[in-house]
Amino acid sequence: MGNDLFFESWGRFPKVSHLGMFAPQCVDKINDLIQSSDSLILPRGLGRSYGDSCLNEDGYLLSTKWLNKFYAFDENTGILKCEAGVTLDEILQTFVPRGWFLPVTPGTKFVTVGGAIANDIHGKNHHTAGTFGNQVIRFELLRSDGTRLLCSRETNPDWFKTTIGGLGLTGVITWAELPLKPIKGPYIEMESIKFNNLNEFFSISRESATDYKYIVSWLDCINSADIRGIFMRGNHSNTTETDASKISHSVSSWKTFPVDAPSFLLSAATVKLFNMLYYHKQIKKHEKKIVHYDPFFYPLDGINHWNRMYGNRGFLQWQGVVPFTEENEAIRTILSEIIKSGLSSFLVVLKEFGSIPPCGMLSFPMPGITLAVDFPNVGGRLFSLFDRLDKVVINSGGRLYPAKDARMAPETFQSSYPDFENFKKYIDPRFSSSFYRRIRGENNG
Amino acid sequence: MANPSSILIFGATSAIAYETSKLFAKDGVSLYLCARDEVDLKRLSDDLKVRGANDVWYSAFNALDDDSAIRAIDNCLKKFPGLDSVLVAHGSLPDQNKCEANADETKKAIHINFTNIAVLLNYIANHFEKQGKGTIAVISSVAGDRGRQSNYVYGSAKGALTVFLSGLRHRLCKSGVKVITIKPGFVDTPMTVDYEKGLLFAKPAAVAKGIYKAMSKGKEVVYLPWFWRWIMLVIRSIPPKIFNKTKL
Numbered sequence: 001m002g003n004d005l006f007f008e009s010w011g012r013f014p015k016v017s018h019l020g021m022f023a024p025q026c027v028d029k030i031n032d033l034i035q036s037s038d039s040l041i042l043p044r045g046l047g048r049s050y051g052d053s054c055l056n057e058d059g060y061l062l063s064t065k066w067l068n069k070f071y072a073f074d075e076n077t078g079i080l081k082c083e084a085g086v087t088l089d090e091i092l093q094t095f096v097p098r099g100w101f102l103p104v105t106p107g108t109k110f111v112t113v114g115g116a117i118a119n120d121i122h123g124k125n126h127h128t129a130g131t132f133g134n135q136v137i138r139f140e141l142l143r144s145d146g147t148r149l150l151c152s153r154e155t156n157p158d159w160f161k162t163t164i165g166g167l168g169l170t171g172v173i174t175w176a177e178l179p180l181k182p183i184k185g186p187y188i189e190m191e192s193i194k195f196n197n198l199n200e201f202f203s204i205s206r207e208s209a210t211d212y213k214y215i216v217s218w219l220d221c222i223n224s225a226d227i228r229g230i231f232m233r234g235n236h237s238n239t240t241e242t243d244a245s246k247i248s249h250s251v252s253s254w255k256t257f258p259v260d261a262p263s264f265l266l267s268a269a270t271v272k273l274f275n276m277l278y279y280h281k282q283i284k285k286h287e288k289k290i291v292h293y294d295p296f297f298y299p300l301d302g303i304n305h306w307n308r309m310y311g312n313r314g315f316l317q318w319q320g321v322v323p324f325t326e327e328n329e330a331i332r333t334i335l336s337e338i339i340k341s342g343l344s345s346f347l348v349v350l351k352e353f354g355s356i357p358p359c360g361m362l363s364f365p366m367p368g369i370t371l372a373v374d375f376p377n378v379g380g381r382l383f384s385l386f387d388r389l390d391k392v393v394i395n396s397g398g399r400l401y402p403a404k405d406a407r408m409a410p411e412t413f414q415s416s417y418p419d420f421e422n423f424k425k426y427i428d429p430r431f432s433s434s435f436y437r438r439i440r441g442e443n444n445g
Numbered sequence: 446m447a448n449p450s451s452i453l454i455f456g457a458t459s460a461i462a463y464e465t466s467k468l469f470a471k472d473g474v475s476l477y478l479c480a481r482d483e484v485d486l487k488r489l490s491d492d493l494k495v496r497g498a499n500d501v502w503y504s505a506f507n508a509l510d511d512d513s514a515i516r517a518i519d520n521c522l523k524k525f526p527g528l529d530s531v532l533v534a535h536g537s538l539p540d541q542n543k544c545e546a547n548a549d550e551t552k553k554a555i556h557i558n559f560t561n562i563a564v565l566l567n568y569i570a571n572h573f574e575k576q577g578k579g580t581i582a583v584i585s586s587v588a589g590d591r592g593r594q595s596n597y598v599y600g601s602a603k604g605a606l607t608v609f610l611s612g613l614r615h616r617l618c619k620s621g622v623k624v625i626t627i628k629p630g631f632v633d634t635p636m637t638v639d640y641e642k643g644l645l646f647a648k649p650a651a652v653a654k655g656i657y658k659a660m661s662k663g664k665e666v667v668y669l670p671w672f673w674r675w676i677m678l679v680i681r682s683i684p685p686k687i688f689n690k691t692k693l
Binding site: 023025026028066069070071072073080094 | 460471484485488489491492495496497635638
């Protein structure tokens with residue numbers, strides 16, 4: 001057990017103390033560790049969730065750090081069986097050179113397979129592939145009573161449905177089986193298109209959905225009344241490593257954000273400047289290039305600990321989804337609320353989800369438009385902005401993403417995830433999290 | 446110097462050995478793994494096969510039973526008669542206070558970290574010498590460079606290992622066998638789980654890269670990360686009068 005009792009989430013808010021962290025070196029030891037304590041436990045991968053879904057105040061964390069072995073790989077089908085602590089980074093490093101890619105990946109490769117299942121993560125290909133859980137073939141769930149359940153769509157389907165997107169509350173995922181997708185090489189043919197308002201965004205998004213495997217947009221919604229931004233779309237390229245000399249790609253070197261940034265760096269003026277520079281970095285309206293998958297999928301992973309940019313008070317991300325409507329007024333209201341608040345964000349990401357329903361009982365994605373925004377933790381003003389945004393989401397029939405949340409009210413969660421009552425029956429009695437206790441509406445136990 | 450084509454690894458389940466094996470597996474090297482726990486070895490061998498190792502075998506061995514190490518070497522040579530490399534990565538970090546109070550703890554610590562390794566190294570050295578080639582890489586520690594009150598039992602076993610290796614190198618150089626002494630500083634592994642991780646702690650993957658490079662190039666003594674060479678140079682040069690007053 002380690003000495004660090006203050007474990008942070010990626011957003012570094014809230015900061016809560018723990019009794020400690022268990023880090024079993026093999027699956028067979030998990031149970032002894034669970035039985036060795038009588039406090040509540042939460043499985044944890046790399047702790048990349050932003051809020052408190054990877055924290056367990058006054059309890060233990062069960063790290064899957066050493067459960068990092070591959071079990072088997074079938075070169076013919078691309079099916080990989082591996083332990084839950086294997087990271088997406090490790091999978092990419094091992095299999096991209098052999099011509100395989102992840103079926104679904106979020107915007108960071110520093111998450112574990114177990115974490116990807118427990119949060120039912122989505123990626124830029126949601127419109128063509130659905131979520132990570134939609135891809136997973138089967139996995140094993142270990143309960144604190146020692147039961148080991150093989151879960152798939154056919155076997156123990158209830159446990160399959162509750163563990164995908166189940167935030168680690170149903171037990172520990174020990175291993176999983178997932179299909180990797182064949183690729184020709186590590187490159188992406190990417191296009192970026194500037195848009196000057198939301199209507200333009202929607203028309204590019206619609207026109208891209210069938211021909212492009214990956215889509216995402218970056219927004220500058222601070223500078224002007226009009227929402228402008230850059231729409232990015234791409235497909236795997238047939239360019240191989242050997243043709244790579246033709247490509248001017250930059251795989252960013254590994255740098256670490258050295259210290260907590262001083263707060264003046266986060267002033268409205270610097271953020272405004274950053275957004276303006278980012279928008280104007282691309283001169284042409286429509287640009288095409290071939291890039292390495294790394295900067296395309298993981299632009300921020302190039303800087304280790306970029307979360308320190310926001311200083312010691314941390315930052316909060318807000319990510320919600322609202323269903324499509326004729327005018328898409330909910331997303332317009334949300335964006336105008338953000339602009340009105342005067343708070344500034346470095347990172348605003350907009351994407352249309354596809355219609356493939358996720359298989360998790362508490363999975364976040366649904367057909368509609370999802371928006372993610374980062375803000376430094378400036379306290380009250382920010383929290384009340386988020387409360388206003390929550391209201392718009394709830395009234396439109398949408399929901400918030402637990403992996404990104406640190407503060408939504410219990411009613412917000414419960415009304416937007418109506419299966420929550422049913423889900424509760426599947427929670428392992430020895431498992432809990434700060435997030436779970438918060439959205440259940442109780443602070444103790 | 447050519448890259449290894451087959452490697453026998455003692456302490457294969459340790460974090461540093463595992464990270465090193467991953468790098469060799471990617472190159473399609475054949476591996477023979479030895480460690481205490483059969484279940485862990487099976488899991489590790491599956492993993493390294495997925496990562497591209499040409500052929501992976503394993504046997505369990507116990508560092509407190511020297512015969513089991515010799516048996517493991519014999520088993521390995523049956524599978525890989527042309528074995529060209531050995532990496533010795535096992536060891537244990539004893540509780541210094543317990544060692545001071547208990548003779549058995551001291552003996553055990555010295556056996557695991559030195560005596561057992563000396564026995565198996567002489568055995569494999571005789572084989573490599575006859576063969577006329579081979580690479581022997583052994584993980585010692587910066588702790589062996591100067592005895593300190595806080596861990597001199599571990600440190601002295603590692604110090605003895607370092608001296609043993611320099612003697613072995615001297616003996617084997619004429620037969621074309623390379624002996625590499627690897628001296629890591631603090632590494633963030635299950636072995637150091639109870640230690641507060643300061644700036645000097647390196648990741649096992651970073652140390653593994655250094656071992657991989659050293660084994661491919663046949664270096665003699667490698668500090669990992671590199672800065673430990675200079676830290677230890679300073680620590681070794683502190684005059685005893687001053688050193689004895691420190692709490693190191």
